[in-house]
Amino acid sequence: MVDVSMVSGLDSDGIVVEWTKVKNLGNGSYGQVHLAKLPSLVGDHLLAAVKSCAYSRSASIQKELHILQQFQDSDRIVKCFGDVVSLEKGETIYNLFLEYASGGTLRDLIRRYDGSIPEPVVKCYTKMLLEGLRCIHAEGYVHCDLKPDNILVSPRCGSNVILKIADFGLVRRANENHAVEGGPKELKFPGTPLYMPPETIVKRLISPALDIWSLGCIVLQMITGKLPWDGMKDKMELAIKILFSRNPPNQIPKALSDQGKDFLLKCFAKEHGERWTVDMLLSHPFITATQEKSEDSLPSTEEFEVCLFDMSIFVE
Structure with missing residues (x-):
């Protein structure tokens, strides 16, 4: 309108x-x-x-x-x-x-790839997100709501794009606990529940490791096209899955490279202290093996000829 x-x-x-x-x-x-x-x-x-x-x-x-x-x-x-x-x-x-951002969100981009972004491109996008998180964590912040809807896509040159982290309304300082109104029995997440790690449920802890878990969810979503923990009926069922499941939020595809599988396991360590930091992940072979020729390419340049994309990312 x-x-x-x-x-x-x-x-x-x-x-x-x-x-x-x-x-x-x-x-x-x-x-x-x-x-x-x-x-x-x-x-x-x-x-x-x-x-x-x-x-x-x-x-x-x-x-x-x-x-x-x-x-x-x-x-x-x-x-x-x-x-x-x-x-x-x-x-x-x-x-x-x-x-x-005329390219919409990362969610839109995943859809334009028909739900499955090629691994070489996923590596490039993941590196961009890690670079953004490095800036955020260096200032003592935790984003707390990292998800495809909160990642903007901007055209750069030809068919290339860059990803930018957005929506900082839920940002917290590292090492603070997220308060729960209504008493200890109330189940409340500091960000979008599907992307939250175990420690936010039990310890209500806010740390950079929270964003790393969320990043792992995003990487899996880029690869599989599926939401993390897809099919949960309510927050209680989701919380039980997050706390007690031995597997990542989605099944890691067998076709994913060994480097990719290991990268995801570093993001999904149950104990937040065992999760890799941003700097450690930036040095992981899954990221360092990125080829310049495949960096952040889109399916087609025509996608950006339409300027007015859905900007619901800015609406809570």
Whole structure:
């Protein structure tokens, strides 16, 4: 649905900023996301994704701004262009301007490969994600919600793409426990349950190892096209599987290389202290054997001729 309208507001320096809403990209429980043209904020007619909500409910988005500002130099993390407060229909609105990724999300990319990305390409994508996680962990953060929906795809050159980690609303400091409201019997995960490791259920521990488990789930999903722990009826059944299953979230394909199988086992160590770190995984043969000629290639360049992709990643 096209929703073209001009909006103006004030940035943190009190400067008036005007932008044009081009298209409604999605709706969430807290607000909306629009594709917008920014004639004055970051350049002439630059497209951006504008994440907007009532100012009274903008705490998590303002947190996202603070965190993303620390990673402006990273090519593996989505760029943030700043924030603006506007007055729309009598309501004070908080707007966060984010880099627009015309290739959609990693979930979309997996679908374009018909659910199974070739192993050489998976290696390249995995390396990109590890490089993004290295930046995040180096600053003492844990993403806590790493999944294909929260990884953006941007065209780079010809048929090549780069992956960028996005959606930092659930980021925590390392080594903190995630609180559970409603008492000890309530089952609550710090991020998306399907991608959570065992220690988040029993110890409620937040550590970089959480993101490594999630990364393993993503690698398996790229290879198999299946969601981790696919077919679970509810959170309790899922929690039991995560805690007591001796196998990874999905069956590791027999056709996967020995290096790939070993890489996944390092990500899925039950004890979080035994899981490999980002730096260790970057030195794993599964990553170091990556061939430049196969790096991050897409099925076809035509996929990027359509600019307006689903941007529901920005809607919680």
